[in-house]
Amino acid sequence: MAVIAKNCPDIKVEVVDINEIRIKAWNDNDVANLPVFEPGLAEIVKKSRKNNLSFSTDVESSIKNADMVFISVNTPIKEKGMGAGKTSDLRWVESCARQISKSAEGHTIVVEKSTLPVKTAQTIKDILDSSSMYTDKKSTFSVLSNPEFLAEGTAINDLENPDRVLIGGDDLDAMNSLKNIYLNWIPDEKIIFTNLWSSELSKLSANAMLAQRISSINSLSAICEVTGADIGDVANAIGMDTRIGNKFLKTGPGFGGSCFKKDILNLVYLSRYYGLNEVADFWQETLKINSWQQNRIYKQIVEKLFGNLAGKKIAILGFAFKENTNDTRESPAIDICKNLLNEGAFLNIHDCKVKKETIQKDLFNNGCIDENLSWSYKDNVYSALEETHAAILITEWSLYKTINWGEILSKLKKPFWIFDTRLILKPKELNKLGIKIWQLGYGNNI
Numbered sequence: 434m435a436v437i438a439k440n441c442p443d444i445k446v447e448v449v450d451i452n453e454i455r456i457k458a459w460n461d462n463d464v465a466n467l468p469v470f471e472p473g474l475a476e477i478v479k480k481s482r483k484n485n486l487s488f489s490t491d492v493e494s495s496i497k498n499a500d501m502v503f504i505s506v507n508t509p510i511k512e513k514g515m516g517a518g519k520t521s522d523l524r525w526v527e528s529c530a531r532q533i534s535k536s537a538e539g540h541t542i543v544v545e546k547s548t549l550p551v552k553t554a555q556t557i558k559d560i561l562d563s564s565s566m567y568t569d570k571k572s573t574f575s576v577l578s579n580p581e582f583l584a585e586g587t588a589i590n591d592l593e594n595p596d597r598v599l600i601g602g603d604d605l606d607a608m609n610s611l612k613n614i615y616l617n618w619i620p621d622e623k624i625i626f627t628n629l630w631s632s633e634l635s636k637l638s639a640n641a642m643l644a645q646r647i648s649s650i651n652s653l654s655a656i657c658e659v660t661g662a663d664i665g666d667v668a669n670a671i672g673m674d675t676r677i678g679n680k681f682l683k684t685g686p687g688f689g690g691s692c693f694k695k696d697i698l699n700l701v702y703l704s705r706y707y708g709l710n711e712v713a714d715f716w717q718e719t720l721k722i723n724s725w726q727q728n729r730i731y732k733q734i735v736e737k738l739f740g741n742l743a744g745k746k747i748a749i750l751g752f753a754f755k756e757n758t759n760d761t762r763e764s765p766a767i768d769i770c771k772n773l774l775n776e777g778a779f780l781n782i783h784d785c786k787v788k789k790e791t792i793q794k795d796l797f798n799n800g801c802i803d804e805n806l807s808w809s810y811k812d813n814v815y816s817a818l819e820e821t822h823a824a825i826l827i828t829e830w831s832l833y834k835t836i837n838w839g840e841i842l843s844k845l846k847k848p849f850w851i852f853d854t855r856l857i858l859k860p861k862e863l864n865k866l867g868i869k870i871w872q873l874g875y876g877n878n879i
């Protein structure tokens with residue numbers, strides 16, 4: 434919404450939420466306190482707040498006055514009941530649809546922005562249409578699907594220069610209204626129209642294909658380790674084939690983030706629902722390789738540290754699911770850390786953006802284990818490393834590339850191991866210092 438406000442000075446953009454604390458944070462004078470860290474976002478918010486971008490809790494009147502409403506709520510995986518662990522929990526989408534039907538006046542275009550299972554637009558339509566039948570307001574609605582392809586950490590650039598903008602719907606006027614907004618900064622040929630279901634399915638499929646590429650390269654990283662091949666060389670050679678392309682071929686500790694796992698689970702659920710079990714099994718394997726990758730990293734750590742972590746201190750470098758974000762949803766760090774704690778290790782956890790409270794919640798579900806007994810939050814990477822037996826590099830923050838290992842060497846336990854799951858450190862230099870290093874896709878060859 435901030436990027437729309439920036440590029441469309443004539444459009445008034447009102448972001449509303451029932452959560453007062455969050456809205457207050459979005460209005461904070463000090464933009465360093467905005468709830469989401471995203472490079473470039475704070476500057477746009479700061480500028481646009483003075484003009485056509487506002488944040489409030491006045492949901493009702495905002496909807497009443499709106500020509501277009503974007504539903505942009507969370508759609509996590511369902512925790513209980515039918516489809517638990519497999520499909521999205523749509524309670525917030527449903528309550529938005531009910532709120533819109535209650536408050537809207539005249540004709541309103543409702544845009545699905547949240548990533549949703551295929552056919553959700555029908556649910557939204559049904560709610561909007563049925564409730565307006567029982568009032569004399571005579572409100573009317575058009576429902577569009579406009580999935581978001583931005584990636585965290587590069588969101589502003591992805592929004593300013595998208596590969597494509599997808600608009601799904603069956604009301605051409607409404608589709609053109611939305612297109613006209615994007616035309617303010619995106620060329621016509623990049624904006625595509627499809628029907629609602631193709632649009633919803635394209636979003637799930639794009640994420641599933643991206644995740645599948647990561648599982649493919651991660652599976653190859655394990656083959657490299659046992660054969661002596663070099664995953665960097667293999668990825669480079671594969672990526673030079675223009676049919677394959679060189680993006681999304683970096684091996685790592687497994688994909689995290691709010692989308693990939695959830696979207697694949699939705700695809701698997703949809704396939705099974707329609708009796709397409711082979712299709713479901715195919716996509717399920719992508720997830721299986723992802724957890725296997727996290728697990729095998731943890732096993733390497735235990736093995737290299739003589740099969741015993743009890744009483745050992747380990748530094749965790751990075752907790753976010755990737756660099757340039759404070760998001761930890763589905764971060765591989767969570768499972769790796771839980772497994773290490775379970776072995777009796779004490780963890781010094783450092784991250785450039787993730788807060789202590791988030792880590793506490795992710796690891797202990799809000800604090801059943803006393804922080805000081807099993808882990809410690811470190812805001813300085815050197816103090817995170819002090820007196821540790823090993824360091825596990827999980828997030829590729831550039832800060833970690835500049836660590837002066839020589840400076841901290843005397844404070845590390847020996848033998849000292851580094852497990853570099855992002856391939857950003859220089860093994861030869863570390864070896865010269867007597868530090869042992871294991872890198873994904875290179876294994877013991879170093």
Ligand code: UDX
Nearest residue numbers: 581582583584585681682683685688689690692754755
């Ligand atoms: C993803 C999609 O890229 C985006 O189009 C969609 O809108 C939302 O989901 P995001 O989850 O923000 O975006 O991050 P992305 O950059 O795709 O990375 C996802 C995960 O894959 C991260 O954990 C990342 O570290 C990992 N990854 C990515 C790799 O391990 N290797 C790669 O080559 C690329």
